[in-house]
Amino acid sequence: MVNLVRDEGRRVAIIGGGMTGLAAAHKLEKAKEKGLAIAYDLYEKTNRLGGKIETKRENGFVIERGPDSYLARKESMTRLAKEVGLEDDLLFNDTGQAYVLKGDQLYPIPGGAIMGIPTEIKPFVNTRLLSPIGKLRAAGDFFYPRITAKDEDISLGHFFRRRLGNEVVDHLIEPLLSGIYAGNLDKLSLKATFPQFQQVEQKHGSLIRGMKFSKPKKTSPKVETPKKAKGMFLTFRNGLESFVEAIESKLDRNSIHKNSDIEKIYKQDGQFHIVFENGDIKHYDEVIVTTPPKVSAKLLADYPYFDYLDQMEATTVATIAMAFKEEDITIPFEGTGFVVSKKSNHAITACTWTHKKWEHSTPEGYALLRTYVGRAGDSAIVSRSDEEILSAVLYDLKQIMKIEKQPEFFIVSRWKEAMPQYNVGHTFKMSKIKEDMARNVSGLYLAGGGYEGIGLPDCIDQGEAVVDQILKR
Numbered sequence: 001m002v003n004l005v006r007d008e009g010r011r012v013a014i015i016g017g018g019m020t021g022l023a024a025a026h027k028l029e030k031a032k033e034k035g036l037a038i039a040y041d042l043y044e045k046t047n048r049l050g051g052k053i054e055t056k057r058e059n060g061f062v063i064e065r066g067p068d069s070y071l072a073r074k075e076s077m078t079r080l081a082k083e084v085g086l087e088d089d090l091l092f093n094d095t096g097q098a099y100v101l102k103g104d105q106l107y108p109i110p111g112g113a114i115m116g117i118p119t120e121i122k123p124f125v126n127t128r129l130l131s132p133i134g135k136l137r138a139a140g141d142f143f144y145p146r147i148t149a150k151d152e153d154i155s156l157g158h159f160f161r162r163r164l165g166n167e168v169v170d171h172l173i174e175p176l177l178s179g180i181y182a183g184n185l186d187k188l189s190l191k192a193t194f195p196q197f198q199q200v201e202q203k204h205g206s207l208i209r210g211m212k213f214s215k216p217k218k219t220s221p222k223v224e225t226p227k228k229a230k231g232m233f234l235t236f237r238n239g240l241e242s243f244v245e246a247i248e249s250k251l252d253r254n255s256i257h258k259n260s261d262i263e264k265i266y267k268q269d270g271q272f273h274i275v276f277e278n279g280d281i282k283h284y285d286e287v288i289v290t291t292p293p294k295v296s297a298k299l300l301a302d303y304p305y306f307d308y309l310d311q312m313e314a315t316t317v318a319t320i321a322m323a324f325k326e327e328d329i330t331i332p333f334e335g336t337g338f339v340v341s342k343k344s345n346h347a348i349t350a351c352t353w354t355h356k357k358w359e360h361s362t363p364e365g366y367a368l369l370r371t372y373v374g375r376a377g378d379s380a381i382v383s384r385s386d387e388e389i390l391s392a393v394l395y396d397l398k399q400i401m402k403i404e405k406q407p408e409f410f411i412v413s414r415w416k417e418a419m420p421q422y423n424v425g426h427t428f429k430m431s432k433i434k435e436d437m438a439r440n441v442s443g444l445y446l447a448g449g450g451y452e453g454i455g456l457p458d459c460i461d462q463g464e465a466v467v468d469q470i471l472k473r
Contacts, residue, residue, distance in 0.1 A: 011285050012038065015287065015299065031467070042256050069235040098337060140164075170342060177193075178339075271284065390407075
């Protein structure tokens with residue numbers, strides 16, 4: 001039971017109206033409804049909430065400009081969807097073969113591979129994606145000693161290259177993991193991104209053996225008509241932005257402040273002072289900062305504890321959604337899309353055949369492709385014109401599929417420094433920042449995609465966890 005002094009209402013400011021800020025506001029709204037003496041204000045710099053979530057709904061198309069789904073096994077987002085009345089709108093993705101583009105040829109990702117780590121021998125031995133020497137080197141994982149101590153942090157690239165070899169990393173693991181972080185595998189932190197792989201190595205010695213052991217056991221097939229396998233991802237019938245709209249509808253309108261440009265946050269005389277661009281100053285008991293790391297560092301520039309946030313790297317990327325008439329495009333592959341080997345000479349980094357992965361996204365008679373460009377250390381293409389990006393993307397796509405006409409329409413979405421990079425040491429530096437905040441700026445909290453997980457459910461978890469801390473105070 002949370003104890004609050006009811007005759008002294010606590011005032012909380014939430015800075016940033018993305019997924020983290022929305023989750024925090026929703027939890028505070030529920031606390032108010034339960035009679036707790038707490039008030040909140042949500043400040044967003046732009047004229048809309050949702051952050052990187054942005055859905056284009058037009059002429060029967062549902063096109064995501066930012067993230068398009070979330071991992072179903074991370075249940076906090078599904079739970080929140082139920083709370084805001086969208087349970088019936090949840091949709092799993094259609095499953096299908098995924099590929100890796102190496103050179104100008106698509107190769108199926110070997111069956112049983114988990115994030116590129118082989119767990120079944122036959123598909124791995126038979127794949128033409130890797131050379132015999134590359135496969136033999138990967139088998140060395142069974143014999144190599146553990147390469148990390150329990151609380152050690154090394155790069156993902158160093159970890160996987162030592163265990164499985166360069167070829168498996170360059171043509172299988174890197175394309176898959178870069179699709180999540182758009183980062184440099186040789187700089188990304190193992191501890192901050194995929195600590196479970198480190199735990200598997202600690203427990204089983206071999207990564208392949210451990211991942212195979214951790215796979216769910218297959219049950220004997222029943223005689224009944226087999227059901228279509230559920231995908232790993234969930235989204236909403238009317239797009240992710242419908243989720244944002246549903247949350248916003250549950251919040252107190254008077255607590256939402258869009259087009260609010262904040263210049264500085266500091267604490268004085270036991271209260272936080274929020275200074276706005278127009279010179280206004282408002283006071284709060286607690287502040288939750290959910291903005292990107294560099295923005296957060298600027299807002300908190302009065303303090304020496306946040307230098308790391310300003311130093312954090314962030315990758316610039318873009319997505320290009322293209323709608324074609326079905327007869328104008330031929331995809332000679334059964335599946336839902338592909339990722340691109342970093343060793344290939346292509347502008348694109350991945351492509352989703354969206355109409356095959358998300359049936360609800362595309363009206364009958366059309367095909368919808370969503371392609372990605374921009375990677376760590378190589379994002380120059382993102383600054384080119386829409387037409388130049390389209391031309392480069394179509395050139396790459398025409399190497400592997402038949403495209404007879406220009407798209408009916410296309411949408412380029414640029415995301416400048418949008419993908420925070422959790423490089424080696426990230427978890428230790430964030431722990432130090434939290435200690436400094438607790439000791440010197442009590443009542444200030446950081447949460448969001450730049451800190452402890454970039455997925456939408458991770459952002460929800462962080463926003464709600466901070467509110468739990470505030471309510472316990």
